[in-house]
Amino acid sequence: MSYLTVSNATKQFGQSFMALNGVSVSVARGEFFTLLGPSGCGKTTLLRAIAGFNDLSSGEITLDGSNLRVVPPHQRDIGMVFQDYAVFPHLSVFDNVAFGLKPRKVPASEIKTRVTQALDAVRLGAMAERLPAAMSGGQQQRIGLARAMVINPRLLLMDEPLSNLDAKLRIELREEIRDIQKQVDIATIYVTHDQEEALAISDRICVMNAGRIEQVGTPQEIYGNPQTRFVAEFVGTLNTFTPGEALDAMLGQLGLSVPEAASWSVRPERLGLAASGSSAEGAAVLAGKVTKYTYLGREAHVQVETPVGTLVVQVANPGMSATRNEGEAVSVLVPRDAPMAFGADSARIGG
Amino acid sequence: MPRFNFWTVVMILTWVLLFVLLFIPVGSVLISSVYDQEGNLTFANYLKFLGEPRFHQAFINTLVVGFGGLLGALLLGSIMAFCVSRFVIRGGRFVSLLAILALVSPPFIGAYSWIVLFGAGGVVRGFLRDIGINMPPIYGVGGILIVFSLKFYPYVYLMVSGALSNVNRSLEEAAEGLGLTPWQRTMKISFPMVFPALTAGGLLALIHAIADFGTPRLLGRGYNVLATEAFTLYSAEVGSNMSMATTISVILILVSMVFVMLQRYMSRRNVYHGNMINKPVRIQLKGWRNVLAHFAVYFIGLCGAMPVIISVIYSFRKTSGPVFQDGFALQSYERILFNLGDVVRNSLTFSVAAVVLIVMVGTVVGVLVARRTNLNTALLDGAFMVPYVMPGIVIGIAFIAAFNTGPIVLTGTALIIILSIFIRRLPYTVRTTASSLRQISPSMEEAAISLGYSPFQAFLRITVPLIVPGIIAGGMLSFVTAINELSSSLVLYVGSTMTMPVRIYLLILDGDFGTAAALSTLLLLLSGCAVYIAFRFMGRNEQALL
Numbered sequence: 065m066s067y068l069t070v071s072n073a074t075k076q077f078g079q080s081f082m083a084l085n086g087v088s089v090s091v092a093r094g095e096f097f098t099l100l101g102p103s104g105c106g107k108t109t110l111l112r113a114i115a116g117f118n119d120l121s122s123g124e125i126t127l128d129g130s131n132l133r134v135v136p137p138h139q140r141d142i143g144m145v146f147q148d149y150a151v152f153p154h155l156s157v158f159d160n161v162a163f164g165l166k167p168r169k170v171p172a173s174e175i176k177t178r179v180t181q182a183l184d185a186v187r188l189g190a191m192a193e194r195l196p197a198a199m200s201g202g203q204q205q206r207i208g209l210a211r212a213m214v215i216n217p218r219l220l221l222m223d224e225p226l227s228n229l230d231a232k233l234r235i236e237l238r239e240e241i242r243d244i245q246k247q248v249d250i251a252t253i254y255v256t257h258d259q260e261e262a263l264a265i266s267d268r269i270c271v272m273n274a275g276r277i278e279q280v281g282t283p284q285e286i287y288g289n290p291q292t293r294f295v296a297e298f299v300g301t302l303n304t305f306t307p308g309e310a311l312d313a314m315l316g317q318l319g320l321s322v323p324e325a326a327s328w329s330v331r332p333e334r335l336g337l338a339a340s341g342s343s344a345e346g347a348a349v350l351a352g353k354v355t356k357y358t359y360l361g362r363e364a365h366v367q368v369e370t371p372v373g374t375l376v377v378q379v380a381n382p383g384m385s386a387t388r389n390e391g392e393a394v395s396v397l398v399p400r401d402a403p404m405a406f407g408a409d410s411a412r413i414g415g
Numbered sequence: 416m417p418r419f420n421f422w423t424v425v426m427i428l429t430w431v432l433l434f435v436l437l438f439i440p441v442g443s444v445l446i447s448s449v450y451d452q453e454g455n456l457t458f459a460n461y462l463k464f465l466g467e468p469r470f471h472q473a474f475i476n477t478l479v480v481g482f483g484g485l486l487g488a489l490l491l492g493s494i495m496a497f498c499v500s501r502f503v504i505r506g507g508r509f510v511s512l513l514a515i516l517a518l519v520s521p522p523f524i525g526a527y528s529w530i531v532l533f534g535a536g537g538v539v540r541g542f543l544r545d546i547g548i549n550m551p552p553i554y555g556v557g558g559i560l561i562v563f564s565l566k567f568y569p570y571v572y573l574m575v576s577g578a579l580s581n582v583n584r585s586l587e588e589a590a591e592g593l594g595l596t597p598w599q600r601t602m603k604i605s606f607p608m609v610f611p612a613l614t615a616g617g618l619l620a621l622i623h624a625i626a627d628f629g630t631p632r633l634l635g636r637g638y639n640v641l642a643t644e645a646f647t648l649y650s651a652e653v654g655s656n657m658s659m660a661t662t663i664s665v666i667l668i669l670v671s672m673v674f675v676m677l678q679r680y681m682s683r684r685n686v687y688h689g690n691m692i693n694k695p696v697r698i699q700l701k702g703w704r705n706v707l708a709h710f711a712v713y714f715i716g717l718c719g720a721m722p723v724i725i726s727v728i729y730s731f732r733k734t735s736g737p738v739f740q741d742g743f744a745l746q747s748y749e750r751i752l753f754n755l756g757d758v759v760r761n762s763l764t765f766s767v768a769a770v771v772l773i774v775m776v777g778t779v780v781g782v783l784v785a786r787r788t789n790l791n792t793a794l795l796d797g798a799f800m801v802p803y804v805m806p807g808i809v810i811g812i813a814f815i816a817a818f819n820t821g822p823i824v825l826t827g828t829a830l831i832i833i834l835s836i837f838i839r840r841l842p843y844t845v846r847t848t849a850s851s852l853r854q855i856s857p858s859m860e861e862a863a864i865s866l867g868y869s870p871f872q873a874f875l876r877i878t879v880p881l882i883v884p885g886i887i888a889g890g891m892l893s894f895v896t897a898i899n900e901l902s903s904s905l906v907l908y909v910g911s912t913m914t915m916p917v918r919i920y921l922l923i924l925d926g927d928f929g930t931a932a933a934l935s936t937l938l939l940l941l942s943g944c945a946v947y948i949a950f951r952f953m954g955r956n957e958q959a960l961l
Contacts, residue, residue, distance in 0.1 A: 117861055137864050138873075144865040150858040154880050164866030208862075215866060 066090035073123035083109040085275035094249045100262040101272035107255045143212030145222040149204040151196045158192040164215040182210040202233045220252040259299045271295045293410035304329045306373035314348045318400045322414040325405035332378035336397035350396040354388045429780050436838040440813035448662040460662035477625050477640040484624030485617045487564025491715045492571025498708045500579040503699045513716035514569040516723045519942040521899045524935045525562050526633040527923045528722035554636040565719045567620035574616035578609040618678035626806035628902040641667045642808050664809040672804045730933035737927040747933035762915040766897040769836040773844050774890040781848025799842040811906030827909040835903045840893045851885045884952040891949035895942045
């Protein structure tokens with residue numbers, strides 16, 4: 065039984081622009097559900113429709129069985145965390161967090177305990193009396209998080225909450241968000257354009273593009289088994305083979321045959337690299353020449369010119385000896401289960 | 416389908432307000448300029464303007480004082496801005512204070528103080544004559560330009576020093592790395608960066624110079640400009656020629672409009688926001704350069720503030736009738752206390768009433784313009800440009816033309832003076848409110864709404880507290896303008912509604928400088944308090960005075 069349901073959501077701006085084009089999703093109780101997509105894909109429009117800030121052109125939203133679209137936003141009882149924090153600069157940290165408890169007529173003594181708890185949860189207990197203006201972005205977003213959670217909302221919405229923070233803090237805070245969400249067990253919808261963040265934090269991910277849903281699934285399904293070319297490209301990276309005799313020969317060698325396939329692709333980390341002239345069991349071997357070597361510490365990207373096009377091979381844990389020089393002859397190993405086939409409509413059809 | 420709610424009502428009322436207080440009066444001016452005394456449609460007034468050498472001269476003179484004021488202000492303002500923002504100047508804050516003093520003192524006080532020093536019987540001139548140096552008195556176009564330069568240089572100074580201290584030092588360092596000499600660097604990097612600020616500040620000086628009435632009136636001695644011509648034609652006891660006065664007003668509006676448009680275009684281009692990290696450092700000069708920089712800054716600052724200093728000193732001088740005696744006394748202030756209490760009271764009540772109206776109406780309309788963006792509000796925003804273009808003397812004449820007869824008769828009332836100040840200053844409040852609202856992220860109110868507050872409560876509890884300091888500060892600055900207003904009140908006042916600037920102007924014409932100086936000092940004290948309060952609320956932001 066799903067908790068939040070959106071069915072056939074459509075949002076039209078002006079005459080022709082469809083920000084949402086028949087989107088349907090359902091979120092379970094306590095689930096961490098992420099809307100992932102490039103900017104302009106409609107993820108924020110959907111989130112704001114659920115929050116009530118922008119109404120849909122058509123479609124239905126129900127929460128716990130009741131129609132949400134008829135409820136004005138301030139009565140929806142939905143907590144929201146904003147990209148720009150939206151911390152009230154004229155109120156102390158404590159008053160910011162207590163702000164949502166006042167219209168709920170919570171007694172003063174209970175406000176004190178609940179706010180203190182919430183601030184402790186986001187590790188801001190010691191800063192309750194400070195004004196937020198001079199605090200760091202990470203601290204301000206923690207206030208935003210505490211403020212949204214302290215009201216025990218029926219649903220928690222987060223609109224790219226980490227995108228204004230630096231990389232290290234982003235990772236640290238996303239772990240905290242994940243832990244806190246599991247503790248309080250509130251269904252959460254999280255919007256981001258960062259695929260790694262989405263994979264790390266979500267129970268399920270909904271990948272959106274141009275106002276439509278491309279795929280909904282667990283992080284493993286989204287990354288490991290993308291159902292459209294868009295998902296495969298947006299989540300992770302992709303090498304696309306150049307069509308031609310060399311590709312047909314390689315597919316034949318691997319025993320792969322999908323007549324309707326319009327294109328074949330492979331993820332860089334699924335490819336192997338070996339000395340020139342090697343052979344391997346259950347994998348096609350492509351002779352190639354190194355054109356570029358990029359060292360990234362825990363991995364290295366080797367760009368190889370092969371008969372089926374330029375491929376990037378990702379090598380994990382590259383030691384000092386793994387360095388490849390430009391022009392060096394190598395073999396690229398393509399395991400049988402690595403290539404993915406996409407049809408002319410870019411839907412996944414095999415591989 | 417617009418809903419008929421609070422904002423619709425506000426929108427309608429705002430348009431009504433604009434029509435009654437602005438479009439109809441200004442329209443009356445336009446219309447009455449194409450009718451003769453008998454009420455026949457005629458372009459004779461415009462032909463007369465084109466035909467009469469006297470008007471040609473006034474037109475040319477207006478441009479001369481405008482551009483002269485612009486050049487003088489540019490020269491003084493940019494020297495001061497450059498020195499203060501690039502070199503270590505002892506007492507830099509004091510220098511800025513001098514600039515503010517020059518800015519908030521009424522210009523005709525400047526004119527008269529310079530007459531006291533350098534006029535026909537001027538103190539300094541007399542002293543110089545005693546030691547054998549004969550210099551010409553300050554009257555005429557030269558005097559007007561000196562006074563304008565010293566009065567309006569703060570516009571350039573404040574704009575350019577703001578721009579100069581925002582130029583990213585990395586840019587100059589980059590130019591240095593590319594091998595440019597310091598001179599080339601200044602001309603090719605720093606100058607283009609502050610050019611928009613320079614022009615915007617200079618044009619601001621020009622706009623004020625061509626609208627100014629008091630200075631050419633007192634110092635001109637026959638050097639007439641459009642503003643004085645309009646007033647002479649309007650106020651002549653015999654043969655007052657209202658339609659010719661309105662014709663000149665229209666021409667003044669047109670001239671002013673050109674430069675206001677130009678000024679707004681230039682200030683919009685003023686968008687080189689440097690990053691705040693790599694700000695330019697002030698250099699400590701050594702030896703004669705240091706002396707020279709200090710001399711330049713203090714000379715300009717003190718000359719600009721000279722009228723204020725003179726008025727304060729003269730207000731305490733002993734007098735016998737209008738004639739100054741040796742020694743000091745409080746006679747001038749006693750005269751204010753016993754004879755001019757009603758003038759001070761008028762000024763205070765009119766200004767306070769106007770400011771209260773301005774703040775209330777301006778805030779609501781500002782919210783409307785910022786938050787309900789559609790064609791209507793865009794038009795409204797545009798309509799609020801109109802009062803910018805109107806020299807005070809024109810608003811005065813327009814109000815007389817509109818409210819002398821017809822359905823609403825207001826001439827001779829206090830209300831007409833309050834309303835004329837109100838409509839002239841309203842656009843500033845609308846714009847500052849709108850821009851401060853645009854700076855507040857909409858997610859702030861959305862956060863409050865998601866926490867359970869209705870949209871109206873969210874506005875009241877979140878947005879209002881955030882914009883209130885700005886509104887109070889803006890109100891205080893409006894108060895400064897309101898209480899110093901001369902040119903429209905001079906057209907609109909009657910005996911019982913005389914204000915302090917009008918009284919000062921008349922006292923100066925009567926030669927009673929002691930009382931005028933005391934009234935001016937009082938005026939300055941009030942303005943100073945208002946500026947102080949404004950700075951307390953928004954931080955010391957001199958640019959807000961522009």
